Amino acid sequence: xxxxxxxxxxxxxxxxxxxxxxxxxxxxxxxxxxxxxxxxxxxxxxxxxxxxxxxxxxxxxxxxxxxxxxxxxxxxxxxxxxxxxxxxxxxxxxxxxxxxxxxxxxxxx
Amino acid sequence: xxxxxxxxxxxxxxxxxxxxxxxxxxxxxxxxxxxxxxxxxxxxxxxxxxxxxxxxxxxxxxxxxxxxxxxxxxxxxxxxxxxxxxxxxxxxxxxxxxxxxxxxxxxxxxxxxx
Numbered sequence: 150x151x152x153x154x155x156x157x158x159x160x161x162x163x164x165x166x167x168x169x170x171x172x173x174x175x176x177x178x179x180x181x182x183x184x185x186x187x188x189x190x191x192x193x194x195x196x197x198x199x200x201x202x203x204x205x206x207x208x209x210x211x212x213x214x215x216x217x218x219x220x221x222x223x224x225x226x227x228x229x230x231x232x233x234x235x236x237x238x239x240x241x242x243x244x245x246x247x248x249x250x251x252x253x254x255x256x257x258x
Numbered sequence: 259x260x261x262x263x264x265x266x267x268x269x270x271x272x273x274x275x276x277x278x279x280x281x282x283x284x285x286x287x288x289x290x291x292x293x294x295x296x297x298x299x300x301x302x303x304x305x306x307x308x309x310x311x312x313x314x315x316x317x318x319x320x321x322x323x324x325x326x327x328x329x330x331x332x333x334x335x336x337x338x339x340x341x342x343x344x345x346x347x348x349x350x351x352x353x354x355x356x357x358x359x360x361x362x363x364x365x366x367x368x369x370x371x372x
Contacts, residue, residue, distance in 0.1 A: 182360045191348060191363035199358070246361065250300035
């Protein structure tokens with residue numbers, strides 16, 4: 150079966166750095182996405198990785214290792230508005246998105 | 259600003275009612291999707307469509323049907339609403355296969371069946 154694992158909840162301090170991990174086993178791979186979802190709102194696109202390595206976009210970076218079936222999302226200089234759920238999703242061989250259950254990130258002052 | 263619009267943000271329906279959830283996108287996207295999202299379960303795919311008048315079952319199609327008569331509109335139908343269909347429903351659209359921009363989501367419809 151297809152599976153995506155990410156921690157259920159993480160807590161971090163304002164101004165700090167946090168890394169949210171995602172491991173996946175899917176039938177094929179055509180890219181990995183990270184989405185941010187604030188409570189009661191729709192997910193919004195953060196990043197896309199299809200090749201190994203680090204993609205940096207401002208305070209957010211996303212890393213991919215296809216051989217290990219592993220990705221992480223790195224958030225720097227955390228702000229209170231970063232409190233949200235972060236969803237990892239993999240595009241499988243049928244070009245369908247397989248979703249993780251999401252990681253709820255709590256930022257404390 | 260491109261967008262996906264869902265007709266209702268909040269909806270309360272009675273058990274046994276037929277419920278229509280509408281979704282419209284203005285991006286000329288080929289692909290459209292309906293998900294439900296429940297705490298701890300993540301996004302679960304109900305139905306999707308890659309073209310007008312085309313539909314495919316997702317992971318949890320039971321109790322639902324869909325309609326796509328026009329490219330920009332994808333409707334989800336709960337034939338006879340039940341309390342276990344109380345959930346957040348999210349519509350999404352995307353360009354063709356492998357689009358690096360992923361899906362664009364509507365703001366969601368929180369449906370309560372009483």
